[in-house]
Amino acid sequence: MKKIVYTREEMLKLNKDSLLSRGVTIESIAEIAFHQQKRYSSEITFDLCVESVEKILSLRDIFHHVQLSIEIDKIAEKGLFEGPIQDVISEDLGLFGIDETLGLDVAGTYGTIGQTNFGDIDVNKSGIVKVLNDEGKKTGVCHTFLDDIVGAIAAAASTRVAQVLNEYDAKNNDKGTTIFDLMEE
Numbered sequence: 001m002k003k004i005v006y007t008r009e010e011m012l013k014l015n016k017d018s019l020l021s022r023g024v025t026i027e028s029i030a031e032i033a034f035h036q037q038k039r040y041s042s043e044i045t046f047d048l049c050v051e052s053v054e055k056i057l058s059l060r061d062i063f064h065h066v067q068l069s070i071e072i073d074k075i076a077e078k079g080l081f082e083g084p085i086q087d088v089i090s091e092d093l094g095l096f097g098i099d100e101t102l103g104l105d106v107a108g109t110y111g112t113i114g115q116t117n118f119g120d121i122d123v124n125k126s127g128i129v130k131v132l133n134d135e136g137k138k139t140g141v142c143h144t145f146l147d148d149i150v151g152a153i154a155a156a157a158s159t160r161v162a163q164v165l166n167e168y169d170a171k172n173n174d175k176g177t178t179i180f181d182l183m184e185e
Helices: 008-019 026-037 046-057 058-078 082-090 097-125 125-133 146-171 179-184
Strands: none
Touching: 008 026, 008 046, 008 058, 026 046, 026 097, 026 125, 026 146, 046 058, 046 146, 058 082, 058 097, 058 125, 097 146, 125 146
């Protein structure tokens, strides 16, 4: 019998291994989340970013996105698609957009802010996302889907970090401040 359902621990390990096989580490994704969120909070830690990336990579939907995206890129590298889609994917046509659609879905795990964070990462391409994007331009290398999935995971992790810090602030706010008090300032 084929195994098609995995535990969270198994999905995390399989995702980590698959990403590493394509040159992506948990830390390289966490670095993007860290740099995105440090603009807004001095309380952020790199360890919280790593924890957030790992949490996201253990989710079933994210597992499916990561595994599918990597396989699509590998199939394109081997030239196994037929018709015009082979060139569209292998050349990472800017108007294709399906790769970004998968990225938006991953980032959307953490709502609209996650998707906004993904847009920022997708446009500004820093860290491992830039490396993947640049390497994907080389002959025989395709990262059309992977760079967007990695950016989306970083965006989701960035958003999760903001939510964790916000929850921490809410629990430790002993002044009894409400949103209405903040509006007066």
